[in-house]
Structure formats: structure tokens, C-alpha cells
Amino acid sequence: MTVLADTRRVPRAGVGKLARRYPLVVLVLAAGLAADILTLIGQGTAAGWTATAVAATVALLQLVRMVRDARAGRWGLDILAVLAISSTAVLGDYWASLIVALMMAGGEALEDYASHRARGQLTALLSRVPRFARRIGADGEPHEVDVAALAPGDVVAVAPGDVVPVDAVLLDAEAEFDESSLTGESLPVTHLAGSAVLSGSVNGSSVVRMRATARAQDSQYQQIVALVEGAAASRGRFVRLADRFSLPFTGVALLIAGIAWAVSGDPVRFAEVLVVATPCPLLIAAPVAFVAGMGRAAREGVVIKSGESLERLAHPHTVAMDKTGTLTRGRPEVDRVESFGATSVDDILAIAAGAEENSNHVLATAILEAADARKVRPAHVTELQEETSHGMRGHWNGAHAFVGKAAFVAAGTAPFEPGALAPGEMAVYVGADDEPMGRIVLRDEVRPDSAATIARLRDAGVRAIVMMTGDSDATAQHVARAVGITDVRAGLLPADKVAVVAGLPDRPVLMVGDGVNDAPVLAAADVGVAMGARGSTAASESADVVILVDDLDRVGTAVTTARRTVRIARQSIALGIGLSVVFMLIAATGVLPAIGGALVQEGIDVATILNGLRAGRGARAARPRTVPVSGRS
Numbered sequence: 001m002t003v004l005a006d007t008r009r010v011p012r013a014g015v016g017k018l019a020r021r022y023p024l025v026v027l028v029l030a031a032g033l034a035a036d037i038l039t040l041i042g043q044g045t046a047a048g049w050t051a052t053a054v055a056a057t058v059a060l061l062q063l064v065r066m067v068r069d070a071r072a073g074r075w076g077l078d079i080l081a082v083l084a085i086s087s088t089a090v091l092g093d094y095w096a097s098l099i100v101a102l103m104m105a106g107g108e109a110l111e112d113y114a115s116h117r118a119r120g121q122l123t124a125l126l127s128r129v130p131r132f133a134r135r136i137g138a139d140g141e142p143h144e145v146d147v148a149a150l151a152p153g154d155v156v157a158v159a160p161g162d163v164v165p166v167d168a169v170l171l172d173a174e175a176e177f178d179e180s181s182l183t184g185e186s187l188p189v190t191h192l193a194g195s196a197v198l199s200g201s202v203n204g205s206s207v208v209r210m211r212a213t214a215r216a217q218d219s220q221y222q223q224i225v226a227l228v229e230g231a232a233a234s235r236g237r238f239v240r241l242a243d244r245f246s247l248p249f250t251g252v253a254l255l256i257a258g259i260a261w262a263v264s265g266d267p268v269r270f271a272e273v274l275v276v277a278t279p280c281p282l283l284i285a286a287p288v289a290f291v292a293g294m295g296r297a298a299r300e301g302v303v304i305k306s307g308e309s310l311e312r313l314a315h316p317h318t319v320a321m322d323k324t325g326t327l328t329r330g331r332p333e334v335d336r337v338e339s340f341g342a343t344s345v346d347d348i349l350a351i352a353a354g355a356e357e358n359s360n361h362v363l364a365t366a367i368l369e370a371a372d373a374r375k376v377r378p379a380h381v382t383e384l385q386e387e388t389s390h391g392m393r394g395h396w397n398g399a400h401a402f403v404g405k406a407a408f409v410a411a412g413t414a415p416f417e418p419g420a421l422a423p424g425e426m427a428v429y430v431g432a433d434d435e436p437m438g439r440i441v442l443r444d445e446v447r448p449d450s451a452a453t454i455a456r457l458r459d460a461g462v463r464a465i466v467m468m469t470g471d472s473d474a475t476a477q478h479v480a481r482a483v484g485i486t487d488v489r490a491g492l493l494p495a496d497k498v499a500v501v502a503g504l505p506d507r508p509v510l511m512v513g514d515g516v517n518d519a520p521v522l523a524a525a526d527v528g529v530a531m532g533a534r535g536s537t538a539a540s541e542s543a544d545v546v547i548l549v550d551d552l553d554r555v556g557t558a559v560t561t562a563r564r565t566v567r568i569a570r571q572s573i574a575l576g577i578g579l580s581v582v583f584m585l586i587a588a589t590g591v592l593p594a595i596g597g598a599l600v601q602e603g604i605d606v607a608t609i610l611n612g613l614r615a616g617r618g619a620r621a622a623r624p625r626t627v628p629v630s631g632r633s
Contacts (some may be wrong), residue, residue, distance in 0.1 A: 023086040024061070024105035028054055032098055051094035055101040059085040062104060078104070079323035080253055080277045087271035088594050089424045096275055096594030110314055116496065129221075133165040134158070136209065147216045158203045167199045167219040168210035175203035179549075249577060253277035253584060258285035268594075272587040273598040277580055285572030285608045292616030293565025301549040302558045309544035312527045316510035319462050319502055320521075323469035323476060324444060325514040326531055326552065327483055330362055332444040334370035335425065339438040340416065346376050348430045348438040354379035355392040363428055366442055389470055389493045391428075399432040409436055423478030426471055449553045450483040456556035460563065464506055468497050468521075497521040512555055520544075565615040576608045 031054035038047035059082045066078050081104050081178045088097040095474040134142035136155040147165045150156065154172065158164055164177070176188040179201045188204055191197055197210055202219030216222055257273035272447050277466055290307040297304050321327055337345040356364035357378050371378060384394040391404010393412060402412035406429050410416055413431035418439070421427060424446075427439040454465060466487045469476045477488035489500050500510055511518075511525035519542040522528030530543035530548065547554045583600050586592050592600070 022105070024058055025102070028058065028098060028102045029104050031055075032102070035094070035098070039096045039512070048092065051098045052089045053092070054422050055085050055089055055097040058101040058105055080250060080274055080455055084271065084274040084277070087267070087274060091268055091271055091391050093268075093271065093594045096271070098603075099595065099598035100275055103598070103605070130163045130165040136498065150212050150216060152212050152214060156210055156212055158210065160205050160207065164197055164199050164201045164203065164210070164221075165219075166210050166212045166216050167214040167221075168197050170195050170197050171209040171211055175206070175208040177201040178204070194285065196428050222417055223326050245577065246575060247465045249277075249580075250579065256581075256584045256588055264590065266590070268528065269588060269590060271591060272590070272594045272597055273584050275594045276583040276587050276592070276601055284605065285576055285612055286569045288609055288612035289565055289569035289572055289615045292613050293561060293568070296565075296616045297558060297561045300554060300557050300561065301547065301551070302554055302561070303546045303548060305544055305546075309527060310562045311566055312508050313510065313559060314528075314547060314566040315560065315563065316462055316508050316527060318464045318466065318509045319457055319508040320466045320468055320504065320509060320511045320525065321485075322497075322511075322513035322518050322521075323467055323471060323479055325362060325481055326512050327450045327467065327485075328446050330444065330514060330531075332363055332366045332426065332442040335441045335443045337370075337438065337440050338419075340436055341438075343435075343437040345438065346374065347379075349374065349376050349440065350379040351381065351396055351401055351432070351437070352403050352428060352440055354381035354396065355384060355394055355401065357381075358384075359386070359392070363442060365428075367428065367440060370440075375440040396432060401430075401432045403428060403430050405429065406439075414613065421472070422555070424475060426475055446479055446482045447552050449551065453552045453556050454484045456553070460559050462510075462559075464504070466490055466500070466504065468500055494518075494520055498524045500538050501525050510559075512552075529558065568612060568615040572608045575611055576604060579604045 003248065031051055035047040035051040038044070038050065060500065062078050063082055066082070072488045081100060084100045085104075088094070088100065095375045130147055132144050133147050133150055134157040135145045135150065136157060137143045142157040150166050156165065156168060158457070170191050170193055173193050174190065176190050177197065179189050179198060189201075196213070198221070199214075199216075199219040209226045253274065257270045257277070260273050260453050261267055287307070290310055293310060294304045294307070297310075304313065307316035324330055324332075337349050339345050339348060349367070349371050352367050353376065356367050368378070379396055381392075381394040381396045384392055385433050386392050387404070387408065390408040391402060393403075395399050400412065402409045406416075406418040406427070409429040409431040413436050414434045416436040418427070418429065421441065425441055425443055429439045430437045457465065464487065465485050466489060467476065467480050467483075467485045468489045469479075470492050471490060473488070473490040476488050492500065497518075501511055501521050508526035510529060511522055512529045512531065513522055515533035518530070522530060525541040527545065528543040529545040530545065531547050531552070545558055547558070576603075583592065583604075587597050
């Protein structure tokens with residue numbers, strides 16, 4: 001039997017399409033029916049030749065595929081099935097050879113069916129992509145338009161039970177939404193006026209109005225759909241676990257069969273043992289469990305992009321975490337503006353806002369929000385140039401303006417003493433020509449679940465946890481103490497983070513981040529985990545795992561789900577091997593005929609599939625939440 005790494009969807013169309021998809025299954029079943037009819041009318045010899053010819057055809061096709069795979073360096077277990085068909089056919093037990101041929105031909109269909117069931121949670125999102133929306137027109141009435149026609153600022157009416165088509169801000173006083181397929185919350189989530197509503201949420205019991213904040217293609221739901229489509233189409237090496245057992249299992253099976261023949265002197269014993277040794281369960285076990293586990297993770301708001309990523313995620317020895325937006329909320333707020341001289345605090349804020357007006361950095365957002373709250377209009381700063389991880393330079397009132405880190409502003413203006421910051425504070429400095437003007441001090445609160453997540457990862461067997469940040473050591477140490485991390489790397493540029501991860505000795509290394517500058521280090525880690533709810537698209541694309549909800553605890557959920565999935569996959573492999581060996585030993589005594597052995601092997605197939613599907617079960621306790629005006633929790 002050949003097991004394909006891509007667990008493709010089983011068509012729901014009629015028998016004709018299924019027959020075209022699995023022609024060998026139809027051929028073997030037709031041969032069995034023909035042989036049965038020929039036997040009933042007294043043509044036993046013709047029945048035997050018919051069944052043997054079809055079984056031999058299946059074995060020959062498999063042999064050709066085996067040779068092709070061997071030339072490519074891929075070794076499998078199908079040699080046992082080919083030998084089982086050949087030996088039973090030579091010995092005249094054509095019914096047994098036909099049953100084994102059906103097992104080989106139907107193996108792909110069986111795995112496709114099981115994987116389709118296991119993948120249901122992973123693909124549930126794809127069937128709910130909205131195509132139309134009700135946009136409020138100039139006449140105040142809703143008009144149905146294509147979702148792609150929506151633009152930021154459009155007011156949309158969402159009916160009860162409808163999917164929110166784009167990222168938006170709620171205009172009504174209060175509304176409930178079902179976010180279960182996105183975040184794993186089974187209870188409705190209450191949003192208040194002004195709060196952000198995640199596209200893909202399902203509206204509750206009343207019509208609500210909301211203002212679009214992004215186009216459909218840029219909305220969170222479409223990004224999630226793209227991630228899920230990629231995971232659903234993953235052709236990762238799901239059978240890696242089984243590959244490790246293939247050669248030893250083949251050797252043991254041939255040894256038992258050979259000894260049975262040698263001791264009994266009857267070649268039938270050889271065939272009877274090999275029929276039970278047909279390795280379908282060993283090959284099916286890992287793919288079914290892995291796909292089921294990926295589906296369960298998706299139900300928890302975690303997209304694991306491939307089976308290989310899941311296997312690495314199960315046993316990280318080191319976890320590296322970015323600070324801002326990962327261990328902290330990632331929503332810094334301006335605490336105060338300080339002037340170093342005669343420049344007013346409003347002018348300092350205006351210059352910074354003008355320099356950061358088109359930036360998507362979290363600090364830029366905080367500065368612009370503070371300027372808006374103080375009714376300060378951003379200054380006109382031209383010829384802007386960004387120096388990654390340092391700051392912005394441009395022209396303001398005929399002067400060279402600098403906004404960013406203290407060293408960057410000092411290098412562009414004049415040396416100055418930046419002054420101390422309290423633990424947990426960070427600052428953006430502003431200067432022009434030879435004058436350091438002042439600084440904007442911000443605070444970013446530690447996530448309430450950060451310390452618990454760190455403890456959970458340690459309980460899961462993680463040996464070392466490292467925090468990396470571009471911020472000062474004082475700020476980094478403050479956060480590290482709050483969450484329970486002792487290994488801190490501060491003042492890092494994106495390239496430095498990559499070097500740190502590359503140099504970590506205890507591997508595999510799991511990296512957690514959310515910003516656009518985390519994309520390189522996420523790609524460099526053995527397993528990259530992106531906080532995708534508010535993180536950058538670049539980070540999500542570079543990562544192996546994407547957390548769809550703004551909840552750091554889901555990192556621990558991802559690790560424990562992966563660990564449970566791999567454990568079940570190994571259990572399924574052990575179950576398949578154990579039962580096969582037991583029945584091989586029984587067959588070696590001569591009490592289990594070849595036909596009985598073939599039927600037993602089908603039962604073992606079903607047992608391993610049912611066990612593998614357990615990886616998709618289980619649900620986290622629901623937690624009701626109310627989302628404040630500041631955004632999603």
C-alpha cells in the first residue's frame with residue numbers, strides 16, 4: 001500500500017467519480033465479483049486465474065513504484081505486501097491474494113477518508129468565506145455588494161448569523177459574536193462600541209452596524225483563510241515517524257515468516273505470516289493522527305502549517321521569545337513627554353508624529369494616538385528615511401530632524417545624556433540639527449498570562465527560555481523578572497536575534513514573535529511561532545505555527561497539543577506493530593489461514609485509524625470575555 005503525504009479531500013460526488021479516483025479498488029472488487037460468479041457456475045479454475053491476474057497486476061504496479069522510490073532514496077514497507085500477494089498467488093490461495101491486493105489498492109482511499117474526517121476542523125473556516133456584504137448607502141439603506149468592493153470607512157450592516165466580512169469597528173452600543181471557529185471560544189464574545197471586531201466572527205441575535213477598517217483581502221479573516229489553505233494543502237512528511245520503524249519491521253516480519261517455513265517445512269506458513277505483516281496500519285497511523293492534531297489545534301486558534309512542523313513543535317528544548325507584543329501587550333501608551341530645553345512638549349510630539357505618520361510600528365501608533373488625544377497636529381516632516389531598528393530622519397522647518405533611539409538622535413544632533421527611565425519604560429527621542437529636543441516616554445504592560453505561559457512551557461519540558469529585545473537592558477530585565485525569565489538578551493538588532501537563535505546550543509529551538517522585524521528570526525528557528533492576531537503578515541508567512549488570537553497562552557496550547565498528537569501517533573504505530581507481530585506469531589503456528597489473516601489485518605487498520613483520530617478530540621474550557629473599547633483581548 002502506498003500512503004501519500006498529502007491527505008487529499010475525498011470527493012463527495014457519486015460513485016463514478018470515486019471510481020475514477022480509485023480505479024484499482026474498482027478493478028479488484030470487480031475481479032472478486034467475477035471470481036465469485038465463476039465459482040458458483042463451476043468455473044473454479046477460471047475464477048482462480050481471474051483473481052490471480054488482477055492481484056498480480058496490483059503487485060506489479062506497486063513493485064514499479066517501489067523501484068522508482070528506491071532510486072529516489074525512499075524506502076518503504078510495500079515489499080511485504082508484494083511478497084504476500086506473490087506467495088499466496090503461487091500457492092493457489094487466490095482469495096487471500098485478492099484481499100491483500102484490495103488492502104493495497106484501497107489503502108489510499110482509506111487514508112483519504114480518515115484524513116478528511118480528521119481535517120474537518122482545519123477546513124471549517126474555508127466553507128464560511130463571505131462573498132457579499134450589506135453596505136449602507138447614501139440613502140441610509142443597506143445594499144448588497146461584493147465583499148471585494150468594501151473599502152475602509154464603509155458602514156456595513158451585519159444580520160444575525162452572518163459572518164463579519166471585513167475587519168471593522170463596532171458602531172452600535174453592544175453586540176455579541178461567535179468567534180469559536182477563529183479563537184476556540186465556544187461562548188459568545190461581547191463587544192462594546194468602538195471595539196475592533198475580527199472578520200470571520202459570526203454575528204449574534206440582532207442586526208449590527210460597523211465601520212470597515214480594512215479591505216477584504218487585507219482583513220484578518222482572509223489572512224487566516226490563506227494560512228489554513230496552506231496547511232490543508234501541506235505535503236509535509238507525515239510518515240517520518242513510521243519511516244523510522246520500516247526497515248526493522250520488515251526484517252522482523254521476514255524473519256518470523258522464514259522461521260515458520262523452515263520449522264514447519266510448509267511454504268504456506270511463509271505466506272500466512274506475510275499476509276498479517278502487510279504494513280497498512282504502520283503507514284496510516286502517523287498521517288491520520290497528525291492531521292487530526294492539526295485540526296484540533298485549529299479549533300484552539302492555532303494553525304500548524306505542516307506535519308513536520310507539528311513533530312518539531314512537540315519537543316522544543318529551548319524557547320526564545322521576543323519581548324514587545326509577545327511577553328508584553330504590544331500596545332505601548334505615551335506616559336509623558338519631556339523637553340530637554342526650550343522646545344515645547346507639543347512641538348516635540350508634533351515632530352515625532354509627523355515623522356511616524358506613515359509607519360506601522362507599535363510605537364508610532366502610540367505617538368499618533370497621543371497627538372490626536374492632545375489635539376496636536378503632526379508636523380510637516382519631508383524626505384523621510386527610515387533606518388531599521390534605529391529611527392527616522394527627515395527635514396522639518398529647514399532643519400535635519402531625527403526621531404528614534406537615543407544613540408541615533410545623538411549621532412545626528414549632538415551628544416547628550418538621555419537620563420534614566422523607570423523599569424518598564426521606553427523612550428523615543430527627538431532632535432533637530434544640533435539640538436536634542438526631548439523625549440516621549442512610553443509604557444508597555446506585561447501580558448497578564450505571560451508568567452503562567454512561561455511556567456506552563458517549563459512544565460512541558462522546555463529546558464531553557466530566552467527573552468530577546470531591541471530595548472535597553474533595564475527595561476528588558478524589568479519584564480523578565482515579572483514573567484520569570486533569567487536569560488535576557490537586550491539591545492539586539494534583527495540580525496543579532498538571528499545570530500542568538502543560531503547559537504543556542506540546546507535544540508530544537510522554538511521562537512515566538514509578532515513584529516515584521518521578527519520574520520528573519522522566525523524563519524531561522526527550528527520552529528517559528530507568530531502571534532498573528534495583531535502581528536505582521538511577514539511574521540505569519542515566515543512562521544511554522546500561527547496563533548490566530550491575541551493570547552500568549554495558546555503557545556503552551558500549541559506545544560501540548562503537538563506533544564499529545566505525536567504521542568498518539570506513536571501509540572498508533574506501536575498498536576499496529578504490536579497486533580501485527582502477535583498475529584504473525586499466531587499465523588506461524590498454522591492456526592490462522594491466509595484469508596483469516598487478511599481479514600484480521602483489515603481490523604488492525606481500523607483500530608489504528610480510530611486510535612489516530614483521538615488526536616482530534618478534546619476541547620478547552622470556554623471562557624466568556626468582554627472586549628473593551630481599546631481592542632480585542
